[in-house]
Amino acid sequence: xxxxxxxxxxxxxxxxxxxxxxxxxxxxxxxxxxxxxxxxxxxxxxxxxxxxxxxxxxxxxxxxxxxxxxxxxxxxxxxxxxxxxxxxxxxxxxxxxxx
Amino acid sequence: xxxxxxxxxxxxxxxxxxxxxxxxxxxxxxxxxxxxxxxxxxxxxxxxxxxxxxxxxxxxxxxxxxxxxxxxxxxxxxxxxxxxxxxxxxxxxxxxxxxxxxxxxxxxxxxxxxxxxxxxxxxxxxxxxxxxxxxxxxxxxxxxxxxxxxxxxxxxxxxxxxxxxxxxxxxxxxxxxxxxxxxxxxxxxxxxxxxxxxxxxxxxxxxxxxxxxxxxxxxxxxxxxxxxxxxxxxxxxxxxxxxxxxxxxxxxxxxxxxxxxxxxxxxxxxxxxxxxxxxxxxxxxxxxxxxxxxxxxxxxxxxxxxxxxxxxxxxxxxxxxxxxxxxxxxxxxxxxxxxxxxxxxxxxxxxxxxxxxxxxxxxxxxxxxxxxxxxxxxxxxxxxxxx
Numbered sequence: 001x002x003x004x005x006x007x008x009x010x011x012x013x014x015x016x017x018x019x020x021x022x023x024x025x026x027x028x029x030x031x032x033x034x035x036x037x038x039x040x041x042x043x044x045x046x047x048x049x050x051x052x053x054x055x056x057x058x059x060x061x062x063x064x065x066x067x068x069x070x071x072x073x074x075x076x077x078x079x080x081x082x083x084x085x086x087x088x089x090x091x092x093x094x095x096x097x098x099x
Numbered sequence: 100x101x102x103x104x105x106x107x108x109x110x111x112x113x114x115x116x117x118x119x120x121x122x123x124x125x126x127x128x129x130x131x132x133x134x135x136x137x138x139x140x141x142x143x144x145x146x147x148x149x150x151x152x153x154x155x156x157x158x159x160x161x162x163x164x165x166x167x168x169x170x171x172x173x174x175x176x177x178x179x180x181x182x183x184x185x186x187x188x189x190x191x192x193x194x195x196x197x198x199x200x201x202x203x204x205x206x207x208x209x210x211x212x213x214x215x216x217x218x219x220x221x222x223x224x225x226x227x228x229x230x231x232x233x234x235x236x237x238x239x240x241x242x243x244x245x246x247x248x249x250x251x252x253x254x255x256x257x258x259x260x261x262x263x264x265x266x267x268x269x270x271x272x273x274x275x276x277x278x279x280x281x282x283x284x285x286x287x288x289x290x291x292x293x294x295x296x297x298x299x300x301x302x303x304x305x306x307x308x309x310x311x312x313x314x315x316x317x318x319x320x321x322x323x324x325x326x327x328x329x330x331x332x333x334x335x336x337x338x339x340x341x342x343x344x345x346x347x348x349x350x351x352x353x354x355x356x357x358x359x360x361x362x363x364x365x366x367x368x369x370x371x372x373x374x375x376x377x378x379x380x381x382x383x384x385x386x387x388x389x390x391x392x393x394x395x396x397x398x399x400x401x402x403x404x405x406x407x408x409x410x411x412x413x414x415x416x417x418x419x420x421x422x423x424x425x426x427x428x429x430x431x432x433x434x435x436x437x438x439x440x441x442x443x444x445x446x447x448x449x450x451x452x453x454x455x456x457x458x459x460x461x462x463x464x465x466x467x468x469x470x471x472x473x474x475x476x477x478x479x480x481x482x483x484x485x486x
């Protein structure tokens with residue numbers, strides 16, 4: 001069946017869109033053989049991520065079951081999760097410069 | 100056991116192509132090299148922007164890289180073109196390539212007397228050498244003679260979902276057959292090095308992986324910048340990759356599950372078989388060159404948005420998991436694995452097909468990059484400034 005998004009690990013709090021998805025859409029999300037649905041609060045472009053549950057500011061973002069960054073704002077379920085609300089924790093020469 | 104038709108070399112390595120290589124010793128002679136190669140079928144060029152006004156460390160690396168490229172089994176014989184006043188150690192380069200049993204010729208622009216005369220001399224020499232190379236026949240070899248380089252470029256989210264893990268399966272199969280695969284792109288280990296280190300065959304290798312990543316990260320941070328300005332690239336972010344950690348986790352899927360046997364410097368030829376790691380950045384011109392200098396006779400290249408580059412004398416197999424890239428960039432993509440996304444294909448099956456396709460490519464089947472000739476924007480990975 002055609003799916004809208006993939007979750008790669010049961011610990012993940014984001015899904016990856018495999019189609020261009022629209023606000024209001026009930027996205028079909030696959031994790032292995034399990035299918036769930038997430039109502040989208042924003043448009044999600046193909047290849048981009050959205051929260052599959054509400055994420056609080058400062059919380060780790062998990063994909064592949066591993067930490068890919070940290071939420072810089074709270075992210076509601078169905079919201080676009082990308083550079084506007086996630087920051088990297090690595091290679092941050094800028095943090096040293098500010099300190 | 101899978102087999103392929105390759106070219107036997109005097110040093111025991113096996114070529115998948117049989118070119119006469121025309122290699123620039125220094126940036127200043129690139130145009131002579133281009134002119135020679137344009138006129139002679141059966142030649143392949145290596146041009147770059149280094150070889151003069153650099154630190155001794157970098158000049159040493161230019162020497163080693165040119166030696167590695169000259170010794171690559173896909174070259175039957177080699178013409179080195181130099182200017183005459185470069186910093187590259189020409190006698191070391193030519194002697195070291197010659198030690199592998201290949202014919203090596205050297206022409207010097209300032210001695211022959213200008214670009215036009217050197218080009219003419221180079222063309223005549225190359226014609227004679229191509230004739231000699233063309234007499235060699237392919238022979239049957241087991242796939243254990245493949246040395247596969249692995250790379251991903253112009254990544255998007257699908258890279259980490261489909262082609263990278265499928266290449267990981269192909270790498271595992273190649274390694275279990277006795278072959279070699281080389282993982283580079285240390286920048287893309289950042290944030291995932293702890294996972295990669297778990298694959299290390301021993302503590303020394305694990306330590307080597309951490310040191311490589313630390314060196315790369317410190318180098319990026321030393322300029323007082325946020326590495327995020329360059330990694331992930333603008334194209335990656337547009338494609339949906341948010342952080343270097345996310346990109347890295349997708350990228351290291353290429354490592355598959357085989358133990359990592361050793362860690363090498365840029366362009367260094369592995370002394371062991373199996374999966375190894377080589378220091379290199381993520382950018383195409385430098386990493387493809389490093390893999391070729393390490394002796395790779397085939398390269399697999401996963402792409403999400405569609406990267407066009409190949410390498411002048413090593414076939415580069417382009418693999419995507421993105422239906423969009425497969426359609427829009429069809430003149431650059433060799434394998435479309437997008438059916439994995441919907442569940443119509445699986446990663447293990449896709450990985451097996453990659454290895455079969457590699458054996459075809461190794462036997463002479465041409466890649467899209469070779470057919471289109473989109474192979475020549477190469478360079479050598481440097482550490483210090485141009486001075």
